[in-house]
Amino acid sequence: xxxxxxxxxxxxxxITGSIVAVLAGAIGYFIVARSLTFAxxxxxxxxxxxxxxxxxxxxxxxxxxxxxxxxxxxxxxxxGKRARERDIVVAVLMTFALGLGFLFLSLYAGYAQRVxxxxxxxxxxxxxxxxxxTGVAAxxxxxxLLAIYRPLLFCTVDPQAAxxxxxxxxxxxxxxxxxxxxxISLSAQVMGALLVFTLMVGPAATANRLTRRPGRAILTAAxxxxxxxxxxxxxAAISGRLPVSFMVSAIAFAVYLPVxxxxxxxxxxxxxxxxxxxxxxxxxxxxxxxxSAS
Amino acid sequence: xxxxxxxxxxxxAAAAGxxxxxxASLVGYFVVLRAHAFxxxxxxxxxxxxxxxxxxxxxxxxxxxxxxxxSAALGLGALSSRARGRDVETxxxxxxxxxxxxxxxxxxxxxSASHATAGxxxxxxxxxxxxxxxIRLMLVxxxxxxxxxxxxxxxLLFATLDPVSAxxxxxxxxxxxxxxxxxxxxxxxxxxxxxxxxxxxxxxxAPPAAALRVAxxxxxxxxxxxVLGLIxxxxxxxxxxxxxxxxxxxxxxxxxxxxxxxxxxxxxGKRRRKRGGGEGRHPSRETESExxxx
Numbered sequence: 001x002x003x004x005x006x007x008x009x010x011x012x013x014x015i016t017g018s019i020v021a022v023l024a025g026a027i028g029y030f031i032v033a034r035s036l037t038f039a040x041x042x043x044x045x046x047x048x049x050x051x052x053x054x055x056x057x058x059x060x061x062x063x064x065x066x067x068x069x070x071x072x073x074x075x076x077x078x079x080g081k082r083a084r085e086r087d088i089v090v091a092v093l094m095t096f097a098l099g100l101g102f103l104f105l106s107l108y109a110g111y112a113q114r115v116x117x118x119x120x121x122x123x124x125x126x127x128x129x130x131x132x133x134t135g136v137a138a139x140x141x142x143x144x145l146l147a148i149y150r151p152l153l154f155c156t157v158d159p160q161a162a163x164x165x166x167x168x169x170x171x172x173x174x175x176x177x178x179x180x181x182x183x184i185s186l187s188a189q190v191m192g193a194l195l196v197f198t199l200m201v202g203p204a205a206t207a208n209r210l211t212r213r214p215g216r217a218i219l220t221a222a223x224x225x226x227x228x229x230x231x232x233x234x235x236a237a238i239s240g241r242l243p244v245s246f247m248v249s250a251i252a253f254a255v256y257l258p259v260x261x262x263x264x265x266x267x268x269x270x271x272x273x274x275x276x277x278x279x280x281x282x283x284x285x286x287x288x289x290x291x292s293a294s
Numbered sequence: 295x296x297x298x299x300x301x302x303x304x305x306x307a308a309a310a311g312x313x314x315x316x317x318a319s320l321v322g323y324f325v326v327l328r329a330h331a332f333x334x335x336x337x338x339x340x341x342x343x344x345x346x347x348x349x350x351x352x353x354x355x356x357x358x359x360x361x362x363x364x365s366a367a368l369g370l371g372a373l374s375s376r377a378r379g380r381d382v383e384t385x386x387x388x389x390x391x392x393x394x395x396x397x398x399x400x401x402x403x404x405x406s407a408s409h410a411t412a413g414x415x416x417x418x419x420x421x422x423x424x425x426x427x428x429i430r431l432m433l434v435x436x437x438x439x440x441x442x443x444x445x446x447x448x449x450l451l452f453a454t455l456d457p458v459s460a461x462x463x464x465x466x467x468x469x470x471x472x473x474x475x476x477x478x479x480x481x482x483x484x485x486x487x488x489x490x491x492x493x494x495x496x497x498x499x500a501p502p503a504a505a506l507r508v509a510x511x512x513x514x515x516x517x518x519x520x521v522l523g524l525i526x527x528x529x530x531x532x533x534x535x536x537x538x539x540x541x542x543x544x545x546x547x548x549x550x551x552x553x554x555x556x557x558x559x560x561x562x563g564k565r566r567r568k569r570g571g572g573e574g575r576h577p578s579r580e581t582e583s584e585x586x587x588x
Contacts, residue, residue: 037385038332045492087331088503092556095496099549102418102493106543119417120396194396198389205382243400249393256386 010237012126013190017229019138020187021199025222026145027183028204029214030176033156038087039076039177041197042094044184046072048193049101051118056108061118065193066185068097073181077174121192121245134186141182144175152176153214190229195245199225202252209259228252303422304535307544310424310432311527314484315497317436319523321443321481322502323516324474328454332381333370333475334498336388337482340366342491343391344483345416346398356431359483366391367479371472395491418545419490432484439480446473451512493549500552501526504559526552
């Protein structure tokens with residue numbers, strides 16, 4: 001295991017993986033709490049279309065990925081207030097973008113290899129330059145998140161009160177999704193467009209079940225994400241043929257399942273209002289439109 | 295140009311596409327009403343894992359997909375009858391399934407020469423290589439699914455629009471929700487077989503969402519959805535087979551025309567509402583009273 005650390009690609013992969021895992025933990029907490037799971041799945045898929053377009057035009061795929069992901073994030077943030085409407089718009093936009101991505105792929109004569117890496121992720125192709133860029137971009141994303149942290153938390157926990165206080169709820173939502181798009185674009189290098197979602201949602205979902213305090217949940221999610229990524233990269237490197245993204249998703253699922261079944265989120269007596277609605281409560285009543293069947 | 299239309303490939307593709315479009319657009323009506331878009335997306339990824347697994351093991355892809363998606367549908371239906379965008383459970387199932395799919399594809403790619411095309415076909419569909427035997431199997435499955443949907447459609451509609459009074463009337467709401475998930479699993483498998491895991495959602499969501507924006511009554515919305523689904527698939531097929539331009543891939547033309555249908559209906563629905571047509575796109579009001587008067 002330690003021998004592997006001598007390879008520069010392993011060091012680069014581990015550093016990049018650690019950076020994105022911590023970032024994903026912080027972003028993921030809000031994604032889960034704001035019930036943006038579907039959006040977090042759609043944004044990287046849309047980003048994939050951008051990356052395919054970038055490959056076609058000879059730009060670095062990361063830039064195309066980020067451009068499309070950002071556009072999707074702003075669009076989703078501005079469009080949807082009601083959950084049902086938002087789901088439909090997200091679904092249509094995502095399949096539209098994926099179709100476009102498929103067209104780009106078919107126009108690109110070189111077809112698969114590079115695109116394959118974008119979809120499935122790889123730990124091999126990360127250079128020192130990538131590590132630096134990832135670090136800087138992650139610092140920017142973290143800084144933005146800290147800058148909007150308090151209003152964002154307020155909007156997440158109690159959107160009505162936040163709106164009543166005159167907070168620009170829609171702008172904050174779009175801003176947060178833009179930061180998420182940046183984080184997703186960075187994480188996609190290691191995890192691939194298909195499974196970035198796992199890193200965003202897996203650790204945060206588990207953390208949300210373990211604690212109700214936002215700060216603690218973010219910390220737990222970041223630590224869990226770090227552990228998943230290290231284990232995933234380690235297992236992938238040792239086995240030689242298991243993809244990192246599969247390992248991370250398997251670990252995330254294996255940890256989440258028992259926690260989901262046994263851990264009841266602790267409700268602190270005085271602070272019931274601190275619980276983000278619908279995020280972690282298994283017995284929260286189905287809210288809104290009344291079209292759920294529970 | 296027209297020679298292609300006379301070929302068996304075209305007619306096989308058209309038959310498979312027609313079956314998938316009908317199943318998807320009718321089941322999709324309930325997907326949109328019940329806000330199950332994210333569950334549908336999760337099932338497409340589960341089908342991706344199933345078809346990759348059966349490619350690895352040498353089965354008929356449809357068998358693998360149905361095995362995976364039906365068991366996942368049971369789990370999703372039982373675990374949470376409120377599987378919607380916010381649902382972390384759906385997301386975790388999706389991420390585990392995608393991880394498995396990625397694993398299967400990368401194992402499969404190890405012992406097949408064409409590394410990437412194998413995975414790409416699973417992701418973007420292989421409607422041109424559908425064999426007559428598969429079409430017969432599709433027909434049987436689609437018939438069973440639609441018959442089951444027809445049998446439960448009235449109580450399902452009631453339970454969808456007004457779950458509280460449906461439960462009060464003694465309708466088995468949870469059982470209905472599980473049976474619907476099973477039907478959905480079959481419809482999703484059809485879509486994935488024809489236009490691939492990444493684009494299947496467009497057939498499932500866009501035509502019914504468009505129909506719901508313009509039609510007022512459930513019956514007309516379902517009929518319009520089926521017609522739109524057929525137009526989208528046939529239009530996509532024709533655009534890819536004839537025409538003076540470089541032939542775009544079928545997945546692209548189908549998903550693009552589906553999204554266009556939704557965007558147009560969105561604009562139409564908006565104008566109608568502005569003109570004062572009242573509840574232009576929500577049949578829920580009328581049907582709710584209908585259901586209660588029953």
